[in-house]
Amino acid sequence: MFFSRIAILAALAGYATAQTSTDCDPTKKDCPPDPALGTEYSWNFNTTLDEKIWKMATGTYEYEDDGAKFTLQKEGESTLLQSNFYIFFGVVEAHVKMAKGQGLVSSVVLESDDLDEIDWEWMGYNTSEVQSNFFGKGNDTTFDRGGKHHVANADTEFHNYTTYWDQDILQWWIDGEMVRELPYNDESALFGKNYPQTPCRVQFSLWPAGRKEAPQGTIDWAGGLVEWDTAPFTMTLGKLRVKDFHSGKEYSYGDRSGSWQSIEILEGNSTALNELNKPEPKSLSEKWDDLGEGAHIGVYIGAGVAGALAIAGFLFFCLRQRRKGRLENALGNNPVPLNRAEMENFQKDWRQSEWKLNGGYQQVSN
Template sequence: MGHSFKPSAFVLFSLLFTTSLAQTFTSCNPMEKTDCPADTALGVANYTIDFTNNIMSDRVWNTTAGKVDFEDDGAAFTINQRGDSPTVQTNFYIFFGQVEVIMKAAKGQGIVSSIVLESDDLDEVDWEWIGGNNSYVQTNYFGKGNTTSYDRAVWHPVNNPQDEWHNYTVDWTHEQLEWFVDGQSIRVLKFEDANGGQNFPQTPCHIMLGIWAGGDPTKNAEGTVEWAGGDTNYDDGPFSMTVKSVRVTDAGRGTQYVYGDKTGSWQSIKSLNDTSPIKLDGENSGSTTQSMKQKWNGLSSTTKNIIIGVVCGVALLCVAIFAFCCIRQRRAGKHEKLVEDAKYEQNAAEVLAYRANMTRLRGEKMTTAQVRVSPVMGNAGAMYQNHGQTQPMMGAASPNPGAGYANSNYAQSVSTFGSGRGYQKY
C-alpha cells in the first residue's frame, strides 16, 4: 500500500482487516464469571494531567508494555526496535463520560498509534493512526468483543496529525458515542444503530494509550500488516507518539463499579461508595509527581536565577576548598620529603663513619702484627734477635765464615761452597 490513502481505500481496509484490531483480552469477563473483582472508579467528575509538567503516577497508570519517556513536549511512546510496544492504561474505570487527549501520532510505515477505551467484557472504543499516512485517523468500536461484521471502522481526514497537535475527544453516554477532532464532531453512533444496542459499548472502561508495529510480519497476520500500511522497517526508527495531556470525566460518582449480572448491559452496573477514592496525580493531586526537568521548567525566571547563583556559589566554594586542601597537602608532602631527605643523609653519614672506623681498626690491627713478627726471616730472625746476633745477609760473603758454628767441618763446607752466595748445602 502507498502512503497516500483515499477514503474508498479506507472503507476497503475496514471491511477486510478490522477483525485483527479488536481488543480481545480480559483478565476476568463478568459475562462468564460472577466472582470478578470490582472495577476501581475514577471517583471525581474531572481528572486532568499535563505531561509537559507532570509524569504518570503508578497509582493512576499501569505501564503494561515498554516504557514511557517524559520530555519537553510530553509523554513519548517510542518504538526503537522490533518488539517494542510501549502501552499504559489507567487503574481506574469510567462509566460513561468524556476522554480528551491532545497528541501527535507517530510516523513510520506500519506503525499504529492508538487511544482505546476498553471494558472487562470487551466493549471497546478506538482511535487509530497509521504511520504511513499523515492525513487520516480511524474511529472504531466493538461490543462484547463481537467481530462478526466489518462495518464499524470509519476514516476521517485530519490535517498533519503527525506534526501538529490535535485534540481528540470521545463523549460517551448510554444513548450515543460521539467523536470530536479539535472540538468538531466527526462521528455519532446511536445506541440503537449498534446492532440494536448489542454492540454498543456500555460497561465501565479504562483508558489505554499506546503504539505498536502493525506492520511487523513476524508478529501479525498478513491482513493486519496490509491494513497498517505495509512492512515496518525498524532501521527508519525510532518512531514516537507524543501525548501532551489527558482529561477524563466520569459520569458515575462511585468509587467502584460492579456487574450485577451476566447481561453486560449498562442497567446491570452498580455504583458503590464503599472504598476510598483513588489518589490521583496531575492537577488533581496536592503532591504532583514531576520529573526534575519538569520541576525546573515550572519555575519562574527569578527563582531559576537564584538557584543558579546559589549553585554557582557553592561550586566556587567547593573549588576553593579543594584548591586549599591540595595546596596544604602539597606543603605537607614537601615538608615530609625534607624530613625524609634529612633522615636519609644522616643515615648515609652514619654508614660512612662506620665504614671509616672499621677501616681504621683493621689498619691498626695489621700494624701491631707487623711489629711482633719480622717480615724478613720470620721465626729464624726472631731467634737471632733474641741472642743479640746480627742476622746474616743473604747473597753476600760472611766476614767470618764458619764463625759461631761448633762443627768446624760444617763451617769449612760453608766457607768452601757458600762464599759470595749465602747458600748452604745440606
C-alpha cells in the same frame, strides 16, 4: 479496527500489547469490581506518571515539556499505557501526535472487562487521517463499523481527539468539531446489543502491526512492513482530560448481561480520587506559617541566644589573639620590626605580669 481483530491478535502473538484483551470477563464469571475514577481530572504528561493512577503495561516512556513519548527503537518493541481507573460513561479528551511510519499503529482506546471498546487509531503511513471504531462484547464478526476522518499534520501537530459517551449516544470529536455520532439503537450497534456500555479504562499504545510474522491482511491494513532502519518512531501524548459521568468508589456487574442497567455503583471516594486530592508537600514558608505564635517566639529566642554566643565566641577569639600577639612581640617573634621604645614597654609589661603571677621571674628547670 477495520481488519479482523483475531488476525491482529495473532499478529501480536509473543507481544504483551494486545489492547483487546481482558483478565476477567464478568459476562462469563464473577470478577473483582472495577476501581472508579469518580471525578473529572486533567493531566499534563510532562512529568513522572503516578503509578497509583497509571500503569505502563508494556514498554517504556519518556517525558518532555510537550508530553509523554512512546517510542519504538527496534524490532520486537511495543508500548501500552493503561489507567488503573475505570469510567462509567464520560468524556475523554486526548491531545496526540501520532507516530509516522508504515506498519505502525498509534491508538487511544476505551475498553471494558467484557470487551466493549471505543477506538481512535492512526495508521503510520497516513499522517492526514485518523480512524474511529467501536465494538461490543468483543464481537468482531463484521468490520463495517469504522470511520475515517481527515486531520492535517497528525504526526507533527497536536490535535484534540475527544470521545463523548453516554447510555444514549457515542460521539467522536476532532478539534471541537463532531466528526461522527453513534446512537445506542443504531443498526450497526445491533440496536443496542453491541453498543459500548460497561465501565472502561483508558489506554494509549504504539505497536507494530506490520511484522514479518503477521498475516498478509494485517500487514496490508497497517500499510506494509515496519521499516526498522528508519527508527525511532514516536507517539506523543500531551494533555489529557477525563470525566467520569458517575461518582463512586467501584463499579461491579450485577449479572451476566453486560448491559449498562446491570452495573452497580459502590458509593464512596475512589482510590483515584483520594490520590488526586492528596495535598502537595508544604513549602518551608507554609510550614513556618503553621507554627503557633509561641513556637515563633521560641525560635526567635533561640536564634538570639545563638547569635549572642557567636558574638561572645568572636570576642574571646579576638582577645586571645591579642594576648598571643603581645607574647610574640615580647619574645621577638613579631615579623614587624619594633623600635626601641616599643620593645622596652613590652619587656616591662612582661616582667610585671610574671611578678604578679609567679612572684618574680622563674627560671625554667632543666
